[in-house]
Amino acid sequence: MLAVTWVDKTGNGLWNTTSALYFIYVAGLSLVEVGTLVSVAAAVGVAGAPLAGRFADRVPLVRLLVAFQLLRAGAAIALFLSDGFAALLVCAALGSFGDRSANVLTKLYAARVGGPQRVRYQAVVRTAANAGWAVGGLVAAAVLSLGVPHAYEALLVGDALSFAAAAALTLRCGEPPSPRVTVAGSGSGPAAYRPASPWRDRGYLAYVATDTVLYLHDSLFQVGLSLWTVHATDAPEGLVPLLTVLNSGMVVALQVPLSRLAAGSAACRRLLLPLAAVFTAGGLAMAASVADGPWLASAALLLAAAVFTVGEILHATVSWELSVALAPAGAQGAYVGVHGLAGSVQRSAGPLAVTAAIAAGPAGWALFGAVIGATCLVQYRLVRDRLAQSPPAGALDAAPSASTGS
Template identity: 35%
Template sequence: MVETWLRRLMWGRGVSAAGDGLWFTTWALYFTRVVGLPPVVVGVAMAVAGGAGLAAAVPLGALADRFDARHVAAATTGVRGLAVACYPFVDATWAFVLVTVVFVAPANGGNAARTALLAGLVVDDAARVDALARQRVAQHVGYAAGAGGGALVLGLDDPAAYHAAIAVNAAGFAVLVVVLLLAPRPRRLPRPSASPLRDRPYLAVVGTTAVLSLCWAMLSTGVPLWTSRTLPLSLSGVLVVVSSVGIALLQVPATRLAGTTPGAARTAAVSGAVLAAACLLLALSGSLGRHVGVAVVVVAGLLHLAGELGYVAASWQLSLSLMREEARGAYQGVAEAATATVQMVGPAFFTVGLTALGAGGWLLAAGVFLAAGAAVPGLVRRADRQVLTS
């Protein structure tokens, strides 16, 4: 029964991700061109919503421990679907901010509740990570399909097309809600006796590992800013396609590198070093000729892919194997909040670094990746000892 549901969840995540890809391709122009909101209002609303999401991640995860994780995961997903369905009716700034907060804020906590549900149904850590990897593959395939549909919507640039995209996204959330409600009942555990916010070794591991998630802002912000100076503008788009295809093909096999807690720690360290090497190549590419520069950037993109695959696999394994089972929702909420915090500062980190320091910005990023990855094994050994003695 669990295996059947995991397959359904994978497909449900793919359908929901297709709606997300459609929405995230079109939302900026929808808000500014159709709704008529100033870009600064959109940016402020997203920042406020992101902050609310950070604050809500751990409490929502804790609710999944106290109550049925199925219902918490389904409720957060359903609230987000209802919120996005309200966008066509938004006609004032205050309403836009309110709907955006309701849409964005439950996202991190919902992810935590969904992971807690999966952990309640699958006992073995390696099987848990494998299931998460398969979901990520389905998610990326769905994003790609949705982004293709988004391109068509942008080409039409008509309010009706944007509203249709919103309806498709809301329907994707509805599909995922049904899948979550059909999940088997997870294992019952004693109520948690302590908060993960007091588990300093765990906080240190997930906080340091989350620094490696700068790799996402590196690809979405750093590389386009850098290559647009002297290299073809399409190059960053090519790297995104390579990354998406690589994740779809390799994320599941990559989880085997992080099948144990020590293996995950080593994988995180190697991933940090590989991402640092990619940064060094990007710094070098600016001083080379056009053709050689393109080749160097492509190699850096492949290293980035390898580093991202390893980081994601390691972060899953470490966040699951080092948590207390009776508080898995709250612990996953902490892990989600740590990653979301890094994601909030990531675009600014690369924008300011590359603008102010040029190639030196890549050297700074390389140092951050290398230091974060190198710190993980020692922090994991400390956290692992605490798990064994508790």
């Protein structure tokens, strides 16, 4: 599965770094059409995580993951063959749906295979993912800089091939143990367990809502740092790609070592306290980047990128563990699928929050960091009672069936 993740994210790196340019220079769309296409596709993708999670409680996980990877490959090829805004919109929406579905299924696979070591397993998976992203981005940059004929089309086809290769590699993976809960009823035999619904679990939905806010660090790196650097600071434009390299390099180097701080659900909850301070400090560093002169501005931006990257690493570890630990074992797929909405919704709403921070100036960034930090404290309080009441994830799998027969 590590090879699957690396191949998958390498394809993402090839395409996602150049997709907007493809739609403008190859497909001939206007800026408004590109913005509409990206927004609608992201909105459709929101449905992927909960639906895939629900299916994962009923269908073998490996087969399901292969199906969604093939959907992504097909959507990419269809995008390559399509012309016109409507056709491109449908293909992009299908690709976004498949992408969000595959993400949550990969997470479920890791959670089931990793078992008690799932935090460390997640750290290794995330390291492979970031390495793949970096390789894909570097290849895309090299292809474009060398002026390869039909470069954008080649990158899109490479993206499709990466998904097909990931599907082939997934077929070689064993099916992980699936949580199952059965309760014996009175009379002739066991009655099927009806899994809990995450949509009726207000505590879990509140946790997902707070995690959506914590995911705003993603929009900072995707949108905020580059726009703020160019439009509001004295730092040189050439610093922007270096900030991205710093982020990727730190994640690859530190994700596994820092995962040792999160040995279990209780430790992950405790990490929310220093995480609040990290995000608050990151917002203050962004605010300080308006300092006069390129050196001071660059130093503040590098500090902000480093601090927010530490926050990203810690949050990824905490979010991974708590999303599984707070879910009933018999409905793990449905719950983790709903948690996937946190990242999906943030992809749509996050750029708006980051744009608002940019418009507000230094005070906006200080508030941005403070709001995420305060949300960490809210989540710390929110999950306390839930963790005390919940059995360890997977505990129900091994529990004997309860008999109520006479």
